[in-house]
Amino acid sequence: MPAYGTRSGAPLVLHILEQQRVNQTRGVPYLAPVIKPLKQLDRFTDSELAAAVIASFFTVFIKRTGSVEDGKSLADLEDADTEHLDVGNGVKLGQGAVVELPTGDDITIANPGRPNAQFDPFVNSIATFMGVALGIPRELLLKQFNSSYSASRAALQEAWRAFEAQQDWLVESFCQPVYEWIITEAVQRGLLVAPGFLEDPLARLAYLGAMWAGPTVTQLDPLKEVNAAIRRVDAGFSTRAMETPQLTGQDWETVHTQLVRERARRVADGLAPDEIVTSGLGSMVILDDDDTAPASPETEDANADA
Structure with a gap:
């Protein structure tokens, strides 16, 4: 059986290994x-x-x-079944x-x-x-975090750099190709309607685009991590779709849909829906409909100057 299709040229077999030299055919x-x-x-x-x-x-x-x-x-001196060493x-x-x-x-x-x-x-x-x-720090290898918070967090971040590299390699060599095979076969069988998928390479590339989210990094202080994520979103350095998988491992669309469903359910049951408001400092405040968000220190200073 050939490794590549004779007509399409697409791979028929995935040979997954991390090559460390040219023409390497066996994984280490x-x-x-x-x-x-x-x-x-x-x-x-x-x-x-x-x-x-x-x-x-x-x-x-x-x-x-x-x-x-x-x-x-x-x-x-003990029972008769005591073990002995000759x-x-x-x-x-x-x-x-x-x-x-x-x-x-x-x-x-x-x-x-x-x-x-x-x-x-x-x-x-x-x-x-x-x-x-x-590529794993000793603290994580032995699962002993006896150092300070900063040292333990640095060990986790250093390890996560290696883990992310492995995740990217696995996604590129296995997950994404398999996903593309499944979508392509579904379109060819008529199970999915995707205009221009088979004719336009750019349209096919857009259809096959995907973002893969793996397990999240262990959080030593979840409150600090959440506040840092809020700051990045407020400053425009990141988005909710990017931060949600890193914090919870979930897809933002799924979380957002569930939040909308819960809010509608609370309103239908006669409960006040909760509103999540972010301040300029990145702190998160949960308010009811009758409450108002407290002013941030920057706003208070601006009002005082005025």
Whole structure:
């Protein structure tokens, strides 16, 4: 089967991969740069866990002058199902175990130094290196926002730059082509009426235009984000159609239609409809019909000067 249509020249197969060099036909897994450190970190954590468990065993050794059977366990301070760790020569370490040693034998307890005090800093350092390779800050990779608000917000914004690049790549290579295929087939089958779609390339481009909105960025302080969006709209730097997907992930048309429906429902039920008024400072005030919006500081200063 050819990859492109013989007559139309349109692609018949979508080969989705992020090419890093010319003529690359195989994609590189996302975790390829960190797969080896991840494996070593897994082994390290398993070893530290096993060492901590061994260090938690508490065993009492009794030495007598008479002869006893080698490695005989006399009693367990806990239940009989206590797990034991065989250290050789029939001697087993356990949770609260009491073991008699034969005459002439001695026991040397090694200090394992567990739990390891450097375990957490080491893991955080490895996570930082892996985050750099993946384009994800350490705070987001470990989901630990222990820094200040500014540092946490900067980490989220830096990560979101990488996420938006991935979203744009996915939309361009997969979402938009599939959408165009569906609309084109619907027009050809007569399911959609689109005059000039098949004849005029510019009309077809206008019909196939779409804006894709993905998941929204995590908001550490929603009030500040909303006020910033209102300021951008009031200043003309953005529109409600652009800000709504970034704040809620919803389409502005859908939100607006729902707001109109709710307002009509409130009026029909005899309730006062709420009006959303934005002041010059970007603050949002919810008013009823009988109320008036408070004057902004700029308006008050202008009136005072007059």
